[in-house]
Amino acid sequence: MNHINISIINQFPQAFEKSLIAVIVTQENVDFLKSLWKNFPQNPEIFTKEKSISIQPNENECIVFQGYQHFKDLEPEKFRQHIFGWVTRLNKMEFENLYIYFPGIENHPQSKLLIRSIAEVPILSNYQYIHLKTKKEWNSLKNVYFVTENLNWENELNIATNVAKSTCIARDLVNDPPNLLDSVILSQKAIELGKKFGFRVEVFEKSRIESLKMGGLLSVNLGSKVPPTFSILEWKPEHPKNDKPIVLVGKGITFDTGGLSLKPFDAMSTMKCDMAGAAAVLGAMCAITSNNLPYHVIGLIPSTDNRPGENAYTPNDVITIYDGTTVEVLNTDAEGRLILADALAFANQYEPELIIDLATLTGAAVVAVGDMAIAMMSTANHDVTEQIIKAGFEVHERMVQFPLWDEYKELIKSDIADLKNVGPRSGGAITAAKFLQHFVKYPWIHLDIAGPAFLNSPDSYRGKNGTGVGVRLLYHFLETYEHWNKSQN
């Protein structure tokens, strides 16, 4: 990850060095800007339409005037897209400094989100995973300056910087190749991140997982050479706003071949991303702790790879999950739900306020919503569910809610065990969730991130390959939801 400094300054420097200066023009601030800029573009379109005009007074400066009609026309995501455009352009010009000037930004109804974008989008847009290349070509962007009279925004910039960096940590984990990130290394990285950011980490090794009888995780691991791990992360600030913890569960399949139900090669080619749920949980823990969020949060990460080694678990096997449920395996490629079943059943002992799991769980979720959305299912109450949907829109990690009707459960009943691990092809994202629901005894939100976790072609500040989806969402959701149960004593 390359480092960018994000800071606030209250006036422009006398002279610019290799700088792109972005100025936001609306009908509300155009007169003020005209009075300020002697070479302000005379073109009226700039503030009557969404349009940008750029001037290059000398080889060290490029000024971009970005017009919007009114403050209200500026949705946070539109602003983010423009910031991504400026960063891209700046890097192309091999400039180092980005100045963003938006007089009146504090009058925007979503000013906080806009200001956070000023830190978050350059970091996300400038993300590179190139440390394995022998010749590293780093982007040129080094400094982002938010020009404003109001220095109080510094706190918002810091918060956003921490969240964006945590998203990049999740991206790194997803992009790490499977020979450099197996279940054991993932647990070691969790310990390192815990030390660095201040959350507690305990790792169960194979013997402990065996004594706990986590039959899902152990069965999936049978074909592997690397032992499974089960990592428990915990952040408990001094006076948490929630009495009972929020438990985050992340699927940590470090590589998914499908096992004996082997995937075709094209479907296998991106399967290092099958631990993106685990990466999101780790990234979220980093973001939560670095910003000192006043919530008690626990993260659970069951991890193994899924391979067809000689001892590999087999279709028709019946295995026993941590809570005693028996499962008939019909497809060894439906392994994520087996390791999550152990983790979700394990989560019940905390009597949590809420459980959220994140998993690259089903191809069916990708078929349904592509890489533009998370397939979400929820047993949490209406307020909580609405809040996570709203948070998803606000950070643009949007979700579509699917039902958890009882009829779907009929589709995963086994002839010889309590459940089978796959239903029919249709409704696959929902039957996978119904399978998980069997193990959960507390309010629960399921986020199937199979679509947006990994992109084969670049998309704006989400980049290419691992996106770190879930980190910004979880952080923003926890930060904005206020109504956790709190005893009145």
Ligand SMILES: [Zn+2]
């Ligand atoms: Zn699989």
